[in-house]
Amino acid sequence: EDKVVQSPLSLVVHEGDTVTLNCSYEVTNFRSLLWYKQEKKAPTFLFMLTSSGIEKKSGRLSSILDKKELSSILNITATQTGDSAIYLCAVVLGGAAQKLVFGQGTRLTINP
Amino acid sequence: GAGVSQSPRYKVAKRGQDVALRCDPISGHVSLFWYQQALGQGPEFLTYFQNEAQLDKSGLPSDRFFAERPEGSVSTLKIQRTQQEDSAVYLCASSLGYGGGRDIQYFGAGTRLSVL
Numbered sequence A: 001e002d003k004v005v006q007s008p009l010s011l012v013v014h015e016g017d018t019v020t021l022n023c024s025y026e027v028t029n030f031r032s033l034l035w036y037k038q039e040k041k042a043p044t045f046l047f048m049l050t051s052s053g054i055e056k057k058s059g060r061l062s063s064i065l066d067k068k069e070l071s072s073i074l075n076i077t078a079t080q081t082g083d084s085a086i087y088l089c090a091v092v093l094g095g096a097a098q099k100l101v102f103g104q105g106t107r108l109t110i111n112p
Numbered sequence B: 001g002a003g004v005s006q007s008p009r010y011k012v013a014k015r016g017q018d019v020a021l022r023c024d025p026i027s028g029h030v031s032l033f034w035y036q037q038a039l040g041q042g043p044e045f046l047t048y049f050q051n052e053a054q055l056d057k058s059g060l061p062s063d064r065f066f067a068e069r070p071e072g073s074v075s076t077l078k079i080q081r082t083q084q085e086d087s088a089v090y091l092c093a094s095s096l097g098y099g100g101g102r103d104i105q106y107f108g109a110g111t112r113l114s115v116l
Helices: none
Strands: A003-007 A010-014 A019-026 A030-038 A044-049 A056-058 A061-066 A071-076 A085-093 A100-102 A106-111 B005-007 B010-013 B019-024 B031-037 B044-050 B053-056 B065-068 B075-079 B088-095 B111-115
Touching (some): A003 A085, A019 A085, A100 B044, B010 B019, B019 B111, B075 B088
Antiparallel strands (some): A030 A085, B005 B019, B019 B075, B031 B044, B031 B088
């Protein structure tokens, strides 16, 4: 069974801290990995990672995939209250559907 | 359109009632997906369309769930004889399809279904 596990499930930090969110996967047909940020509306796309291992960066956020360890991390530096959200990791499966298998999400709370 | 649009945003149904949830994908997106998200969980795959063809419906939990996309654009997810366990947020996503960055799925805000 295809499985994606995120840790921690919940994290509370102070504004300005740096956080690292983890995602590990065990799937039969890996194609790529996506990170999303979910607030009270639509999950919004953050990064797409492939087996190339190239790090992706956008402002204070960065992410990389370790294909040997079958895992990915999402780093957020100098956190702000607006970073409070659920962060979802999803693996894109190969095959006709390219469907996503999601982890449970990490609920991140940034306190002022 | 600018993004994926879903309606209604909220739906309250009495147990046994039929409901229909609508998804309007990003214009030109070939692939359309439906997911079900229970409280505190990640979304789970329900079904996938490539244009008007439903190529994968392996995630539909029972034969009470039915989806269609007759003209390859707007899609409707129908749930017949709703049960309390159907209460969840139903998310629709679309993508350009066919590999690489075209795999990125863009999500709508979802329909929150509550079955009483």
